[in-house]
Amino acid sequence: MLQLAVILPTYRERANIAPMVARLDAALQGVAWEAIFVDDNSPDGTAEEARRISLSDPRIRVIERIGRRGLASAAIEGMCATAAPIVAVMDADQQHDPALLPQMLAAVQGGEYDIAYASRFAEGASTAEWGRPDRVKASGLANRIANKVTGVELSDPMSGYFMLHAQTLRADAHRLSGVGFKILLDILATVDKPLRVKEFPLNFVARTEGESKLDQTVVFEFLVGLYDKWLGRIIPTRFALFGTVGAMGVAVQLGALWGLLTVIAGERFVYGNWSESATFNTANTLAAIIAMTFNFVLNNELTYSDKRLRGFGPLLRGWAQFALTCSLGLLTNVGSAAVLKTIGFPAVVAVIVGIVLGSVWNFALSSRFVWGKY
Numbered sequence: 001m002l003q004l005a006v007i008l009p010t011y012r013e014r015a016n017i018a019p020m021v022a023r024l025d026a027a028l029q030g031v032a033w034e035a036i037f038v039d040d041n042s043p044d045g046t047a048e049e050a051r052r053i054s055l056s057d058p059r060i061r062v063i064e065r066i067g068r069r070g071l072a073s074a075a076i077e078g079m080c081a082t083a084a085p086i087v088a089v090m091d092a093d094q095q096h097d098p099a100l101l102p103q104m105l106a107a108v109q110g111g112e113y114d115i116a117y118a119s120r121f122a123e124g125a126s127t128a129e130w131g132r133p134d135r136v137k138a139s140g141l142a143n144r145i146a147n148k149v150t151g152v153e154l155s156d157p158m159s160g161y162f163m164l165h166a167q168t169l170r171a172d173a174h175r176l177s178g179v180g181f182k183i184l185l186d187i188l189a190t191v192d193k194p195l196r197v198k199e200f201p202l203n204f205v206a207r208t209e210g211e212s213k214l215d216q217t218v219v220f221e222f223l224v225g226l227y228d229k230w231l232g233r234i235i236p237t238r239f240a241l242f243g244t245v246g247a248m249g250v251a252v253q254l255g256a257l258w259g260l261l262t263v264i265a266g267e268r269f270v271y272g273n274w275s276e277s278a279t280f281n282t283a284n285t286l287a288a289i290i291a292m293t294f295n296f297v298l299n300n301e302l303t304y305s306d307k308r309l310r311g312f313g314p315l316l317r318g319w320a321q322f323a324l325t326c327s328l329g330l331l332t333n334v335g336s337a338a339v340l341k342t343i344g345f346p347a348v349v350a351v352i353v354g355i356v357l358g359s360v361w362n363f364a365l366s367s368r369f370v371w372g373k374y
């Protein structure tokens, strides 16, 4: 009878797959287990490598997701894709020692604990071999904030290495946010009944193969995760990101307009016979295009990082679709403000309602047509 499924989210981990399987096999002697690699269509052929091993070892399974990115959602989908009564999530990059798995299994299987997890900061744990004091500091700070916000008292709530009953997960899977990387924290804060947690000290080591994918985004993802837990129910996280980017776009347009006018005014010989307002309109049109491009790039990198468009063709097509969306949004914005003003609303109210309606329109359309392919 299948006892345990180990879920390993992967992105560009080709060189780590075979060693990881060998280490799982060594650590889990006497346990009926399977491992599921959840790969986001890595360009280095990670999924292909896992399938190659799976051909001769059916305990190894692969989920390949197309057009999607995200550690948390990969972990959730992996945990929902097994019949095993107990599921574990761990990194596939060998920074998490599989030797802890049998002890974690004993703790959860015995019914004494609901969740077992490996802590980088527990008594007896170590991050010395990680060789990243900057990340250790950042994690420490993030952990303290996370503990405050969620009321969960753990030494390492941001750990990506844990084990629990599949049933506990499945009962609440639809309520998990799946945003960012703090999946353990998400589970602890979402499940209503208090979970009994067993902590295991982890010696978190440095990577030998491949490189970290979270280094650049770790702070951003953490802030997004916090927001999602706090206010995500009131204003959806993605819309909040979209709106923030939009507000930055306003600043960019003003800055670009100022810069362009300075440049153009300095070229009196070339533009001298233009009327002032034509100069202004040209400059402002250019500034609007710059701001819109800025918004497109930032939304692609941040708001839709899990559906990011890549490559010249898709980017150009996405940009054109975004431009079309934004011009319709502008009509909505200006049109609704005009209507409100005519029926007697104060100008400020009309303008603000116009901006909100225009943004909702832009958001709805672009999430469907620009980044909505899957």
Ligand SMILES: Nc1nc2c(ncn2[C@@H]2O[C@H](COP(=O)(O)OP(=O)(O)O)[C@@H](O)[C@H]2O)c(=O)[nH]1
Pocket (backbone or CB within 6 Å): 008, 009, 010, 011, 012, 013, 038, 039, 040, 069, 070, 071, 074, 090, 091, 092, 093, 095, 160, 211, 212, 213, 214, 215
């Ligand atoms: N499926 C999937 N896995 C990811 C993604 N980002 C990171 N991972 C995997 O998550 C694990 C932890 O990522 P890593 O970059 O090592 O983070 P770090 O250890 O905190 O520096 C590794 O197994 C990665 O391959 C992603 O977007 N999708």
Ligand SMILES: [Mg+2]
Pocket (backbone or CB within 6 Å): 091, 093, 095, 207, 212
């Ligand atoms: Mg890692």
